[in-house]
């Protein structure tokens with residue numbers, strides 16, 4: 001299953017490469033450039049770096065380390081960083097930039113271990129939004145009637161130093177303000193939308209209603 005997910009998202013990432021590469025071309029696009037063949041590896045790495053770092057403000061993304069998926073489906077460092085931040089593309093192709101606390105959290109989440117208690121408040125950027133996540137199940141990969149699937153626009157994610165600090169926030173994301181994702185799990189964190197959540201708000205409650213009728 002894991003393998004299928006990995007190869008599927010690798011395919012999605014590859015599909016996104018030509019568009020990204022063109023977007024990030026510094027020179028105006030000439031027809032001769034567009035027809036020019038480049039080594040596939042270099043082209044996709046550059047595109048992956050551009051996409052991953054776009055999740056953070058430019059001043060952070062510029063100097064961040066970048067992780068992406070290699071041809072073998074494993075995560076590898078595409079570029080070293082100098083500012084302690086790490087930007088990456090996850091299996092779904094969503095981009096995010098994580099500080100040190102979030103990097104430790106991410107390692108724990110990927111290996112299904114208890115994350116270390118953050119020493120300082122952790123901050124992560126997902127300024128390009130995501131393709132969706134369950135608000136209750138940290139490992140759900142697709143919407144289900146009972147898993148509160150939420151598609152988020154641009155947002156910031158906060159890891160408090162003490163889990164009890166999560167209690168002041170709702171789990172309802174439809175109001176447009178901060179909410180807690182994955183409450184009651186070791187991976188609970190605060191989602192802070194930076195634009196309207198209207199798109200996901202109209203979708204999620206309808207799914208929930210359908211589930212309640214059964």
Ligand SMILES: [Cu+2]
Pocket residue numbers: 126130155157
């Ligand atoms: Cu996020």
